[in-house]
Structures are given as C-alpha cells and as structure tokens.
Amino acid sequence: MEKKKVLVVDDSLSVARQLEKIISESGDLTCVGHAKNGAEAIKMNHTENPEIICMDMNMPGMDGLTALRTLSVMDKEVKVVMVTSLGGVGDKFTEALKLGAKNVISKPFEADNVLRILREL
Amino acid sequence: MAVKFFGQFLVEQNIVTSEELLNAVHLQEKNNLKFGEMAVSMGLVTPAEIGRAHNAQMSIDNKLGDLLIEMGFLTIVQLNDIITRQKNTHLYIGEALVQEGALTNDELQKHLDAFKADQAQYVTDGIELPISTSDNKVWEMTADLTYKMITRVLGLQFRPGKCAVSTVIAPNFMMAAMDLSGDVEARYMISVSKGLQSSIAKAILGEESVAAEPTEVLEDTVMEFVNIVCGNVAAKASQMGIIININPPVTIHPPLSGMQVPEGETALCFPIHIGDGDIMELYLLIK
Incomplete structure (x- = not known):
C-alpha cells in the first residue's frame, strides 16, 4: 500500500522533529518535507504534492490561518490539519474549521492522538 | 492533553464531524445575541443609539452597556434585564449539537462527563x-x-x-x-x-x-x-x-x-x- 504523503509546517524545529518522527514511524504515512512558514508551505504544496498538511497556526511571516485560506482556494484536494497550542481558544478553533481545516490538534499532543486524527482523514 | 473547549474535544475524538460542529456554531451565532443586539431586540435602545455608543467607544475605554447608561440611553435596571435575558437564552455548544441532531441528550451527558474528567487536570x-x-x-x-x-x-x-x-x-x-x-x-x-x-x-x-x-x-x-x-x-x-x-x-x-x-x-x-x-x-x- 502506498504511504500517504504529509507535509509538516512549523517554525519550531523541535515540533517539526516531533511530527516527522511520529509520521515516519507510523508505517502508513511518510513525511515529504518541512516548511517553516505559510509561504513556504504553499510553495511546497505545489512541488511535493502532499495529501495532508500538518500546519502550525502561529508562525512569523505568513501565519497558518493565512496559508490555510490560500490553500483552501488553490488546492481542493489537500487536507489540512492545524497543530497549535491555541487549539483550546474556541474562536481560533472554529475559525480554522471555517477556513477549511479538517481538524485541529492541540499542543501538547500525544503520538497516538496525532496518528488517529491523520488516519481518519 | 491540553486545555480545550467542548466542541474541540468532540471533533478531536471523532464524536462529531467538523461540519456538524460548524453547523452548531452557526446556530449559536444566530441564537446568542450580543449585548447591543439583545438591547435592540428587547426594544430598549435603537440601532442608531448603539451606533453612537460604538463611536464613543473609539475614544472612551468603556463597556457598551456602561456607555449606554452614561449617555442616558439605558437605566441600570434595563442593563441588568438585558444581561439576564442573555444568560437565560444562551445556547451552549452541546445543546446546539443536540438541536442539530448530531448528538442525543444521553450522548451529550456522557461526553460532557468524559470532557470534564479530561479537563479536571487543568482546574487552577x-x-x-x-x-x-x-x-x-x-x-x-x-x-x-x-x-x-x-x-x-x-x-x-x-x-x-x-x-x-x-x-x-x-x-x-x-x-x-x-x-x-x-x-x-x-x-x-x-x-x-x-x-x-x-x-x-x-x-x-x-x-x-x-x-x-x-x-x-x-x-x-x-x-x-x-x-x-x-x-x-x-x-x-x-x-x-x-x-x-x-x-x-x-x-x-x-x-x-x-x-x-x-x-x-x-x-x-x-x-x-x-x-x-x-x-x-x-x-x-x-x-
């Protein structure tokens, strides 16, 4: 079975490392790259053609919600999951869903929870 | 493993879909009137008076209700009536999901209990x-x-x-x-x-x-x-x-x-x- 391609978008090196590790050890998902902000994510979505994007909300430069707004217009196929410490702020959560995010993972996260959400997409 | 609100907990646990949650949020937005909207709907102030109070808020750091009293558009008794009406008619996200048919009342209670247990670790x-x-x-x-x-x-x-x-x-x-x-x-x-x-x-x-x-x-x-x-x-x-x-x-x-x-x-x-x-x-x- 072909592995689902996931792009990780986070300005934090340590979060990107955590997510890449969870994805690469999953067996059915593969990480196709790491973008450090929203603008890089839009470029890498074009070059790497991921099926899923795991994206931080709060990043310097183009933030996650702005990138999500662009991606939901440019690419109807890619499924975006926001990964953020702000997941528990109700209006941030619903704003992300309204802009087209499939789910929002709150930090701190657990590997099992991340994989369950990515596999349910 | 984080501070969450109930709707997020339900979507994360795959109990309701993001679409069902958004429908419920939409219902809440329609039902839960803001202070100014409630004051107008109760016939206590006019939209024009709300507009004047909003303009005043640009230069005075005060709540809308307090400004409406200062400007003579509301009495304290009316302000309390509006707040009480807001509280009494507030639709919570769980109730909105039941009204939308995404959950039954029994399911709502069960998931509310699980949510409270999950969040108990973050009680200050x-x-x-x-x-x-x-x-x-x-x-x-x-x-x-x-x-x-x-x-x-x-x-x-x-x-x-x-x-x-x-x-x-x-x-x-x-x-x-x-x-x-x-x-x-x-x-x-x-x-x-x-x-x-x-x-x-x-x-x-x-x-x-x-x-x-x-x-x-x-x-x-x-x-x-x-x-x-x-x-x-x-x-x-x-x-x-x-x-x-x-x-x-x-x-x-x-x-x-x-x-x-x-x-x-x-x-x-x-x-x-x-x-x-x-x-x-x-x-x-x-x-």
Whole structure:
C-alpha cells in the first residue's frame, strides 16, 4: 500500500522533529518535507504534492490561518490539519474549521492522538 | 492533553464531524445575541443609539452597556434585564449539537462527563500573589498552568517557591520569552540553567540524549515549552472571558549582572525548585 504523503509546517524545529518522527514511524504515512512558514508551505504544496498538511497556526511571516485560506482556494484536494497550542481558544478553533481545516490538534499532543486524527482523514 | 473547549474535544475524538460542529456554531451565532443586539431586540435602545455608543467607544475605554447608561440611553435596571435575558437564552455548544441532531441528550451527558474528567487536570489550584490587581486570577492561572505543564510535558518533579516582586531579572544560562497582549499586557519568561535546558530538550524531542543536538534545537525546545504553556493560558483565559493573544517566542541570553525590570512594569518571580537541586524561574513582566 502506498504511504500517504504529509507535509509538516512549523517554525519550531523541535515540533517539526516531533511530527516527522511520529509520521515516519507510523508505517502508513511518510513525511515529504518541512516548511517553516505559510509561504513556504504553499510553495511546497505545489512541488511535493502532499495529501495532508500538518500546519502550525502561529508562525512569523505568513501565519497558518493565512496559508490555510490560500490553500483552501488553490488546492481542493489537500487536507489540512492545524497543530497549535491555541487549539483550546474556541474562536481560533472554529475559525480554522471555517477556513477549511479538517481538524485541529492541540499542543501538547500525544503520538497516538496525532496518528488517529491523520488516519481518519 | 491540553486545555480545550467542548466542541474541540468532540471533533478531536471523532464524536462529531467538523461540519456538524460548524453547523452548531452557526446556530449559536444566530441564537446568542450580543449585548447591543439583545438591547435592540428587547426594544430598549435603537440601532442608531448603539451606533453612537460604538463611536464613543473609539475614544472612551468603556463597556457598551456602561456607555449606554452614561449617555442616558439605558437605566441600570434595563442593563441588568438585558444581561439576564442573555444568560437565560444562551445556547451552549452541546445543546446546539443536540438541536442539530448530531448528538442525543444521553450522548451529550456522557461526553460532557468524559470532557470534564479530561479537563479536571487543568482546574487552577490556589496560588498566592504578593500584589493585588484586577488581573490576579489570570496571573495565578498562568503560574498554575506552568506548574502543571512542567509535570505533564517535561515529566519533572518540582516544588514551587514563594512568588515575590522582583526589580531585577536574575542571570541564568538562557531564557525563553513570549509577549501576551489583548485584555492583559505582559511578557512571560522562563529562565533555565544549562542542565534544565537539556532536560527540557530530552522531554520535548523524546530523546534519551541531546548531547549532539545543535544549540539552535536545544533553545527551540525551551521556546516550544513556553509556546505550549502560553497557548494553553490563552485557552484557559478565553474560558474566563478574557482575550489573550500570543506572539512567536524568542530567546534571551541575560547578562551576568541580570536585567533591570523596565520602569512602570511589575515583575513577578516564581522560583521553581526542580528535583535535582536546579532552579527554574518563571517571570511575569506585567505592563
């Protein structure tokens, strides 16, 4: 079975490392790259053609919600999951869903929870 | 493993879909009138009077209801009537999901119980502050969530020291800071020794050894810890009706002499004694 391609978008090196590790050890998902902000994510979505994007909300430069707004217009196929410490702020959560995010993972996260959400997409 | 609101818990657990939640939120938005909308719907003020009060709010920092009283458009009794009506007609997200057919009443109760059990770990414990401000509850909650995340995210044993007002930020190996804005203005800072930076990196990266990690990654893990705490502080604050915005974290390398607290700001220092004799410090620089 072909592995689902996931792009990780986070300005934090340590979060990107955590997510890449969870994805690469999953067996059915593969990480196709790491973008450090929203603008890089839009470029890498074009070059790497991921099926899923795991994206931080709060990043310097183009933030996650702005990138999500662009991606939901440019690419109807890619499924975006926001990964953020702000997941528990109700209006941030619903704003992300309204802009087209499939789910929002709150930090701190657990590997099992991340994989369950990515596999349910 | 984070501060959440009920709707997010339901979507994360795949109990309702994001579409069902958005429909319920839409129903809430239609039903739960804002103060001005409710005042107009009750026939107590006109839209034009609300408009005049909104204009006044551009130069006067006051709540809409208080301004409407000051401007003679409402009485205190009417203001209380509006607030009571808002409370009595408020539609909670769970009730909206039942009305939308996404949950039954029995399912709602079952999932509410599970949600409360999940969030019980984030109920704020009492913390004594040496200052008295209208925002004390926010700072107590911030310190308390920091303690809880040290246990849950970093897995470190610790003993909280007594909070004190400080005029100098003591020197240490490194600090990570995040600016908080919105209803409160402050800088959240965590100060750590080299050994503690290593412990934080091990916990965040899930590695047994971080000796070969570059400085950039080690510092990033401390910033990420600050990011996790402050994001959850913002979530908890939103449950208290307080808006807190967070900005990307930064690192600071304090000089050996320490850093003076800027004039006009109050620095609260929370010493945190970690199991092996190390000290972490939480500073809140309140503007």
